[in-house]
Amino acid sequence: MKIIIVDDDPLVCQSLQVLLSREKDIEVLSTANNGAEAIECCKNLLPDIILMDIQMPIMDGIQATRQIKQDWPSIKVMMLTTFQDEVNIRRALLAGAEGYLIKSTEVSKMAQQLRALNSGISILDPDVLKQLTQPEKKELNQLTPREQDIVKLVVQGMSNKEIAEALFISEGTVRNNLSIILDKLQLRDRTQLAIYYWR
Structure with missing residues (x-):
């Protein structure tokens, strides 16, 4: 060899x-x-x-x-x-x-x-x-302040459009940030994100 x-x-x-x-x-x-x-x-x-x-x-x-x-x-x-x-x-x-x-x-x-x-x-x-x-979950405090803001609004049940209006950003920016958040926390969707947040 x-x-x-x-x-x-x-x-x-x-x-x-x-x-x-x-x-x-x-x-x-x-x-x-x-x-x-x-x-x-x-x-x-x-x-x-x-x-x-x-x-x-x-x-x-x-x-x-x-x-x-x-x-x-x-x-x-x-x-x-x-x-x-x-x-x-x-x-x-x-x-x-x-x-x-x-x-x-x-x-x-x-x-x-x-x-x-x-x-x-x-x-x-x-x-x-x-x-x-079995990847370790990353804590929410490792997200950027903007990402944390988006998470808080997601768990309140807001849509991407409502989040965009609340934060004065575009829906596209919300979607991109949400994808990054889910990737960082190794979660599949908004429902998992809400469950993870409240736990």
Whole structure:
């Protein structure tokens, strides 16, 4: 199994290269410090798997993953990151990543996960899977003041038109803000929003 390690922290690259190279069936072809370098490595080396960080300069891991999966669909991408938030997880998976591991994962376990990924099994760290299936609700106080105003009027049973008139904004602005509110709170509709508010 041939892999490339991509991380903007040289120490992470070096450590993983040394530790994973001890595994008999893993060959670390190269390391890269950003997504653009990862793409160049793919052109020259054609790895089986890329261990890809998310936050990097020049080109981040999600942009690079999207490009790599487009140009080399057979190359598998395992995101390796400290980020466990739902937005980054979903963005990575939508970009085509087949796996998502947290950097605190033990190297022996990481090697097992790489083998599983190489055999065609998608890999999600248990904590990541929990984040996707049981996301934590964000509190109402994390909404902007305008969004909080809209929520208060929604739970009073006002229509978008009535809210627009009350706040001196357009109905389109109300609709857009309401979509953002529901997304932030991970709710489906106005009814769920009202129930959530009163709870």
